Amino acid sequence: MSMLDVNGLNVWFGKNRDRVDAVKGATFDVGQGESFGLVGESGSGKSTILRAITGLAPNWSGAMTLDGKPIGKKRPKEFFKTVQMVFQDPYASLHPRHSVDQVLGETLHLHGFKDIDARVVKLLDDVGLGQKFRFRYPHQLSGGQRQRVAIARALAPEPELLLLDEPTSALDVSVQAEILNLLADLRNDRGLTYLMVSHDLSVVGHMCDRLAVMKDGEIVEILGVEALRAMNATHPYSKQLLQASL
Numbered sequence: 001m002s003m004l005d006v007n008g009l010n011v012w013f014g015k016n017r018d019r020v021d022a023v024k025g026a027t028f029d030v031g032q033g034e035s036f037g038l039v040g041e042s043g044s045g046k047s048t049i050l051r052a053i054t055g056l057a058p059n060w061s062g063a064m065t066l067d068g069k070p071i072g073k074k075r076p077k078e079f080f081k082t083v084q085m086v087f088q089d090p091y092a093s094l095h096p097r098h099s100v101d102q103v104l105g106e107t108l109h110l111h112g113f114k115d116i117d118a119r120v121v122k123l124l125d126d127v128g129l130g131q132k133f134r135f136r137y138p139h140q141l142s143g144g145q146r147q148r149v150a151i152a153r154a155l156a157p158e159p160e161l162l163l164l165d166e167p168t169s170a171l172d173v174s175v176q177a178e179i180l181n182l183l184a185d186l187r188n189d190r191g192l193t194y195l196m197v198s199h200d201l202s203v204v205g206h207m208c209d210r211l212a213v214m215k216d217g218e219i220v221e222i223l224g225v226e227a228l229r230a231m232n233a234t235h236p237y238s239k240q241l242l243q244a245s246l
């Protein structure tokens, strides 16, 4: 069964002469437990798709369903129990004056959990940070550690679907693989579903089962990862992207 179904999605910003059609007629589905990639050059609309799903890009038309239920214009709190997002830049996505304990504790509180202490401890272990990081602030953490906190925060409501927006591209190359491995392990352990944006085909090849290639707001091709590994794309733009990644 599909976890997420996106059908004929259009997303735009601005009005009249300033209108930008960022996503045009995007159609794809992400199966339960699948990891699906969105690739394409900068500005092709990848992040906008994630933003439309979470409600951060309010101007959209088309149909989206989550677990078979239509996603409406408003996202009820329940929605974020199922869907969580991890952003590219963990520094920007964490409040500078909130300790790790506050970040995780407040998220857990918001989602109605009572055993907050035990859950904070568990989340820190789950993302490989451990207790010594609990009362630190973002500026006392490395980029990779911050992204682990952002991942822990996303896991706090026990979601089923994670939207990952270039989760490693702001990190040092040496740390990127660690975070990707953590994400792969978490998906295995919890049966999570991923929708992951990346401009890096090797990351998507490593992390995803299928991917959609985007160009100028449109999905030009959907490929299985075997086709990606075999450099077996049909659309000329996907071919070009594969060649460029060699």
Ligand SMILES: Nc1ncnc2c1ncn2[C@@H]1O[C@H](COP(=O)(O)OP(=O)(O)OP(=O)(O)O)[C@@H](O)[C@H]1O
Pocket (backbone or CB within 6 Å): 013, 014, 020, 021, 022, 040, 041, 042, 043, 044, 045, 046, 047, 048, 049, 199
């Ligand atoms: N808030 C906004 N207001 C106006 N235009 C926007 C806004 N956000 C995105 N856009 C435009 O929408 C288009 C798609 O942007 P988007 O960020 O989705 O691309 P992307 O493929 O994710 O690229 P990148 O890898 O650079 O993030 C671009 O033309 C961008 O300028």
